[in-house]
Amino acid sequence: MTQTTTGPAAVPRAADQDTAISVRDLRVSYGDFDAVRGIDLDVRRGEIFALLGTNGAGKTTTLEVLEGFGSRTGGTVSVLGLDPAVDRAALQPRMGVQLQEGGFVDELTVLETLQLWQRLVERPDRPERLMERFELTARRDVGVNKLSGGEKRRLDLAMAVWGSPELVILDEPTTGLDPESRRRTWDAIQELQDAGRTVVLTTHYLEEAEALADRVAIMHEGRVAVAGSLAGIVAAQPSGFSATLPGDVGELPVVGGTVERDGDRVRVRTEDLQGDLTAFLTWAADRGVRLSDLRAAPASLADIYHAVRTGSEQP
Template sequence: MDRNEHEHVIEVTDLRRVYGGGFEAVRGITFSVARGEVFALLGTNGAGKTSTVELLEGLARPASGRVRVLGHDPYAERDAVRPRTGVMLQEGGFPSELTVAETARMWAGCVSGARPPAEVLDRVGLAGKTGVRVKQLSGGERRRLDLALALLGDPEVLFLDEPTTGLDAEGRRDTWELVRGLRDAGTTVLLTTHYLEEAEGLADRLAILHEGRIAAAGTPAEVTAAQPSRITFELPEGYFLGDLPPLGELGVSGHEVDGRVVRLRTRQLQRAATRLLVWAEGAGVELRGLDVRSASLEEAFLGIAREASAAGEQSTEHKEYAA
């Protein structure tokens, strides 16, 4: 088995998925995930995350394009891929009359070389719930059980579809710790999430899907760096926007004025902030409420979704972003 760290464990090339009625949910996406990386697929509702993950899991055949997981086609070569991957679906769907321990034992019986169920249940914080029927678990506990079942086979690649949906803040943090631990032990993780702070804190790289296409991809820092930073302040008493240095000279690409509050957008944060402060110093005025900040992943996400929608309205062409 090749355990080369730089090996691309997941490779997706120009992947498309079309549903029965002809709806194209995945419209030609390309990305790869290296061994030991955590890769997040983000996107608005209906962006195509689950449709993509199902293709990676070998649950459906692509309309066109190529998927390789551990060097194999997960659909056509399911037997080669399945034992080395763990899958946590959005809906577990296991029999709810069984207890937690019975469910884990039953699942372990289907997995070759399974970890001891008790150990895995302990790992996800369900050691105290082994005798409880699945139907009596809370939503968050069910997600933990889903995760435990995905971990039973000690997988090289783990697919997590919205792993922390329904978990409280503590449960979410515990799951993040678990995923980090798995990553440190060399597991490759592909997850989908609606939580931007989850992607920001957990993912080595991510892709933002919008209407079946990749609208942006890279490390969280790269994706946010592509978005403008913001400077907000109150116009000093007696001053107007036109009294500031010309916004173009400040490197400002857009602005809004709301009463006396001015918001500037810039991709040259240091230059804009420095010139603005030098101007204020020279004018002997204070810029009240001054707030200077880089874009967060959330702002990047919202900005990309807005841009992509606007571009989609004007043209069917889409932007290519470097992964």
């Protein structure tokens, strides 16, 4: 299916010292299917921004527009002060990109691939440094078509961070990596930020976003459902407590939050943790109900993601 496009809808906003990416009302349609349905995004310079979301939410489509590979149906997009649909050539030296599936020349070895990259990319760097950084030195003379999935992912990442560009866009950088390689990739992403670079990444691993991202956006069905700093979006969500009941205890107390029951396990999500927990404990004490495994906890990113996925968090 081909993308429908009416070209850039408007001139992007002027470059802002603090803003790396600004997206307003971005829309992308494939034929009559609306993959991205009017999203706004702001990525600040020097931050790590994670785009999360369900399968088919529109993350890759959005990244492709930012990278200048995908065309949009509507909206304005500014990347490092430029419109990627118009200024891709000017952006290329300033931006490193890792696509979801890298394309290599099968006939080349790892070293030859990086040497070719050295000739193509305007930012200076050395194949040896990148092979060392991404544990590919032992595979330097191996054809890229013989690499494992994880090794290919690391080679792809090496090419994206080549010469430490101003902005790095990574589409699922750690998918298929073993835990140790994932950890090293996180270190490499963190190093980019320490050097003042901006990183935008997509991931299905919530712990990855929690470990790395300053701010996140969760997409669902072409829209941004939730966006902000991790601390901010978690604080805006109801907390919860859970406990296991000893058996049949009759009617549970009425509390302000939502009560879910699964066998003897009861879970309450509430805006008023102290009030509802007090009511629950008072009810248990009055009836001599002995609760076990009682836990109170703030909302987690997983809770928020679940709420987005199940539609209880509407955009």
